[in-house]
Amino acid sequence: MLTLAPELDEFRAEFERLSAEADQLTTGLTDAQFNWHPESGGWSVAQCVEHLNTTARAYLPVVDEGIADAIRRGLYGKGPFRYNLIGRVLVRSLDAPPRMRFKAPKIFMPPPRRGRQETLAAFRAFQVQYIDRLRQANGLDLARARVSSPAAYGWLRMPLGSSFALMAAHERRHLWQSRRILASPGFPNDI
Secondary structure, three states, X not given: OOOOOHHHHHHHHXXXXXXXXXXXXXXXXXXXXXXXXXXXXXXXXXXXXXXXXXXXXXXHHHHHHHHHHHHHHOOEOOOOOOOOHHHHHHHHHHOOOOOOOOOOOHHHOOOOOOOHHHHHHHHHHHHHHHHHHHHHHOOEOOOOOEEEOOOOOOOOEEEHHHHHHHHHHHHHHHHHHHHHHHXXXXXXXXX
């Protein structure tokens, strides 16, 4: 088995932890509970997880492009890596608990209602795909390799390492949001 660079191995452990956390949060929920909305009109747990799936679906191809470009350009290096201010600020702004609220870009809006098992299976599959990209990025200079944001139409490029940190922070944020939904007044515990 390939030994990952320490920074990438930390990301791997975090994606595995997030997958387990999503399972733990949703185990035992009915589809009705999974799709329940707070009276305030916020998202359901289903929408939070589907948003993460939609984000992964859009983000993984640009990560693939960033990795392929770094390999073509010979951008190899050993960490630890230092990331630019933009990457650090983006990661911090999307982490949990939220410091600022953002409206999700249209490209990342969750699809209509889906079942818990299907949604969680997709989430787990995306965690495996992120870990696969970590293996592909092993040995690359994670600060010099760049990834474009699928929501910024190519004008925002960040370090590859920051993009992995951003995805993990974004997942922590929406799993935190899901925990808050489950603790909301009015959550139907008796369904």
